[in-house]
Amino acid sequence: MNLEKVVYAFVILLAATLNFGFVYGGIDDAAHHHVWQLFAATTVNMIAVVLKFGDRTHIGAVHQASGLVALLQLAGAALVWFFLAPAGGGPMSDVALSSIVSLAAGALLANIVSVVIMIVDTTIQRR
Amino acid sequence: MQSVFLLSIRRLRAPLILIILVFAFSTVGLTLIPGIDPAGRPWHMTIFEAVYFVAYTATTIGFGEIPYPFTDQQRLFVTVIIYLSVIGWAYLLGSILSIAQDKAFQHAMVSARFRRSVSGLREPFYLVCGLGETGLTVVRVLDHLGTRFTAIDRDEHRVQALEIEALSLDAPVLTADVRSPETLSSAGLLKPECMGVLALCNDDEANLAIAISACLLRPNLPVISRANSPQVAASMAALGTYRVISPSHEFGEHLELAMRAPDTHRLLGWLTSTPGSYLPPSLPPRIPVAPGHWIVCGYGRYGTQVVAAVQRGGFNATIIDPAGLQVAGLRCIRGTGTGAAELREAGVETASGIFGGTDDDTANLAIAIAARRLNPNIFIILRQNLQSSSVLFTKFGADMTMVTSQIIATECIAVLRTPLLAAFLDLTRRKDDLWAYSLAESLRDLLGDEAPSFWSFAIEAGEAPGLLDAMARVAGPVRAGDLSRSAQARQDRVPCMALLLVRGTQTVELPDDDFPLEAGDRLLFAGRRSAEDNQVLVRRNANVAAYVLGERRAAEGWVAEGGGDGGEVGVEAVMVSRQLFRPVDRLLSGVHDRAGSDGLTRSR
Numbered sequence: 151m152n153l154e155k156v157v158y159a160f161v162i163l164l165a166a167t168l169n170f171g172f173v174y175g176g177i178d179d180a181a182h183h184h185v186w187q188l189f190a191a192t193t194v195n196m197i198a199v200v201l202k203f204g205d206r207t208h209i210g211a212v213h214q215a216s217g218l219v220a221l222l223q224l225a226g227a228a229l230v231w232f233f234l235a236p237a238g239g240g241p242m243s244d245v246a247l248s249s250i251v252s253l254a255a256g257a258l259l260a261n262i263v264s265v266v267i268m269i270v271d272t273t274i275q276r277r
Numbered sequence: 278m279q280s281v282f283l284l285s286i287r288r289l290r291a292p293l294i295l296i297i298l299v300f301a302f303s304t305v306g307l308t309l310i311p312g313i314d315p316a317g318r319p320w321h322m323t324i325f326e327a328v329y330f331v332a333y334t335a336t337t338i339g340f341g342e343i344p345y346p347f348t349d350q351q352r353l354f355v356t357v358i359i360y361l362s363v364i365g366w367a368y369l370l371g372s373i374l375s376i377a378q379d380k381a382f383q384h385a386m387v388s389a390r391f392r393r394s395v396s397g398l399r400e401p402f403y404l405v406c407g408l409g410e411t412g413l414t415v416v417r418v419l420d421h422l423g424t425r426f427t428a429i430d431r432d433e434h435r436v437q438a439l440e441i442e443a444l445s446l447d448a449p450v451l452t453a454d455v456r457s458p459e460t461l462s463s464a465g466l467l468k469p470e471c472m473g474v475l476a477l478c479n480d481d482e483a484n485l486a487i488a489i490s491a492c493l494l495r496p497n498l499p500v501i502s503r504a505n506s507p508q509v510a511a512s513m514a515a516l517g518t519y520r521v522i523s524p525s526h527e528f529g530e531h532l533e534l535a536m537r538a539p540d541t542h543r544l545l546g547w548l549t550s551t552p553g554s555y556l557p558p559s560l561p562p563r564i565p566v567a568p569g570h571w572i573v574c575g576y577g578r579y580g581t582q583v584v585a586a587v588q589r590g591g592f593n594a595t596i597i598d599p600a601g602l603q604v605a606g607l608r609c610i611r612g613t614g615t616g617a618a619e620l621r622e623a624g625v626e627t628a629s630g631i632f633g634g635t636d637d638d639t640a641n642l643a644i645a646i647a648a649r650r651l652n653p654n655i656f657i658i659l660r661q662n663l664q665s666s667s668v669l670f671t672k673f674g675a676d677m678t679m680v681t682s683q684i685i686a687t688e689c690i691a692v693l694r695t696p697l698l699a700a701f702l703d704l705t706r707r708k709d710d711l712w713a714y715s716l717a718e719s720l721r722d723l724l725g726d727e728a729p730s731f732w733s734f735a736i737e738a739g740e741a742p743g744l745l746d747a748m749a750r751v752a753g754p755v756r757a758g759d760l761s762r763s764a765q766a767r768q769d770r771v772p773c774m775a776l777l778l779v780r781g782t783q784t785v786e787l788p789d790d791d792f793p794l795e796a797g798d799r800l801l802f803a804g805r806r807s808a809e810d811n812q813v814l815v816r817r818n819a820n821v822a823a824y825v826l827g828e829r830r831a832a833e834g835w836v837a838e839g840g841g842d843g844g845e846v847g848v849e850a851v852m853v854s855r856q857l858f859r860p861v862d863r864l865l866s867g868v869h870d871r872a873g874s875d876g877l878t879r880s881r
Binding site: 185189193196197200201203204205206232235 | 283284286287288289290293294297298300301304305323324325
């Protein structure tokens with residue numbers, strides 16, 4: 151067992167699971183989507199992108215691209231949250247929340263691709 | 278370049294992740310710790326406010342406690358995150374600096390830049406391998422002639438020496454192993470713009486490796502290579518190398534020519550000298566005539582060639598060699614030649630000439646000084662090994678000084694300058710003194726003392742479309758002299774002279790002004806740069822060519838009918854073509870002596 155590989159798989163899986171946790175639930179139901187979940191998903195996705203840096207293989211390039219897509223979608227969701235959050239607190243409007251969640255759902259798709267690539271890459275390794 | 282970027286960012290993964298984690302931790306902490314607003318109510322930072330605060334605190338901007346003054350609880354936490362973020366940034370900056378100072382990284386950056394600038398070259402260029410004294414001399418002349426080049430050398434110091442050289446064009450230079458084919462292709466060997474490879478390393482094996490790579494990767498590409506030993510020279514010739522220069526052999530030939538035909542030697546020296554040098558005065562030759570005897574100190578590659586040359590010239594030779602070699606048919610003395618006793622034994626008082634040819638500059642000078650003291654009239658030839666000793670050699674003033682790098686560079690440039698020049702120089706070498714003397718004098722009358730420029734072209738659609746067009750229209754034969762006519766006033770002559778004309782397999786040396794030209798002829802000219810510009814105009818612009826060839830109607834087509842003699846029409850034709858074609862300020866600004874007759878007059 152290699153600690154580096156454990157950390158790598160851990161971060162990529164965590165990025166996908168956190169993202170899923172944020173998206174899961176009714177798309178316009180404010181009770182199902184918490185800002186901390188989005189924050190955590192974005193942070194872990196950032197770390198995942200940094201971890202994927204510098205792999206020069208073809209599969210590494212696709213991996214890197216999927217990570218960047220996920221990060222872009224999550225950053226979009228965070229910006230929408232920032233601009234559309236009502237001043238002085240209070241619940242999000244339905245429209246704002248659905249666009250945030252749909253952006254995060256896009257990120258989830260990219261994260262799933264990332265996880266699939268990681269699994270494929272692992273299984274084709276010969277020992 | 279891209280891979281360099283990716284590799285370096287890969288080494289920044291740890292500090293980047295640390296910074297992300299510090300930011301996340303600080304943001305979460307600041308958001309969770311309650312503050313108090315001015316009205317005394319508890320208050321929580323939003324995520325955005327927290328990120329903003331961490332960003333300016335971590336980067337030491339420090340805008341202060343916004344939006345409200347912090348509580349002590351908050352301040353305690355901020356103290357912690359300040360230290361954390363400082364550690365994160367210090368780690369990141371340290372990693373970036375260590376990558377930037379990494380030798381491998383720097384080399385990767387430099388080679389990437391080199392590759393980029395080579396692949397960006399869109400003009401014809403030469404690939405120069407080896408930047409020793411020879412390479413540097415060649416590169417300087419190439420630069421002076423406005424020819425582009427790329428250069429590689431194994432030695433970093435030599436590459437740096439070229440980088441600080443004041444060259445007019447920015448040339449791509451790289452420190453790399455010249456033997457590797459990969460290096461050669463990164464220096465542009467495979468590019469169609471590469472006109473030739475110059476293998477000028479000090480090391481024969483490296484030159485041979487370059488010649489082999491070039492021969493296999495780019496068959497038919499001219500390779501000009503230096504070869505010190507005859508074996509390597511033979512291998513290169515077998516590869517089909519375009520020109521193999523072996524300095525000792527070259528020098529032997531020089532010496533022989535200088536003895537046989539001093540004026541031919543003088544003419545060749547002038548024609549092949551670096552641009553901007555002057556024709557030496559034709560002095561009564563000092564070089565001794567047979568019979569007599571020569572002393573050759575140092576019987577190495579050069580000594581052998583000198584002995585062979587003086588023997589062919591009808592002299593006897595005595596060799597002085599520290600190894601005490603015994604060569605059949607020669608008097609051999611053991612020693613260095615620096616001592617008076619050895620020189621006397623070799624008969625220095627009665628000798629015609631002496632060659633100081635060891636591979637030590639100090640020893641060569643010592644030999645020469647001793648010999649001159651013992652026999653003030655002796656003819657002295659010295660071998661100078663290093664460019665750095667040139668002050669001493671100039672001061673001593675030997676009758677002939679041979680500098681290896683200079684010999685190779687001269688040969689190289691003669692081959693490179695323009696296609697027909699090498700053929701003309703070969704032809705000159707076989708000529709006698711009188712022919713060379715008269716050519717030198719007529720060239721000097723026409724062009725002045727400064728070494729001329731050379732150019733060559735073929736009367737074909739690609740190189741001389743205007744001229745070809747005009748030749749088809751003009752009735753009667755077109756003569757070689759017509760190409761020396763000024764585009765402003767056709768009766769004036771621009772300072773240039775046709776040296777060689779090649780038609781199919783036939784070669785005409787020094788075609789005179791009445792020689793009829795045909796389409797497809799290839800011509801070599803010597804002259805001043807201004808004359809070349811003039812000729813370029815004639816070659817490219819059909820109307821100028823028609824005027825120069827003497828067809829009035831075509832030239833007048835551009836301007837009002839009637840009036841003026843040929844000369845004025847010519848000026849207007851050039852003025853019109855100037856707008857259409859390209860600036861010829863230099864041509865137009867010259868004051869020309871207009872003779873009334875149609876004959877050629879000279880103007881400088």
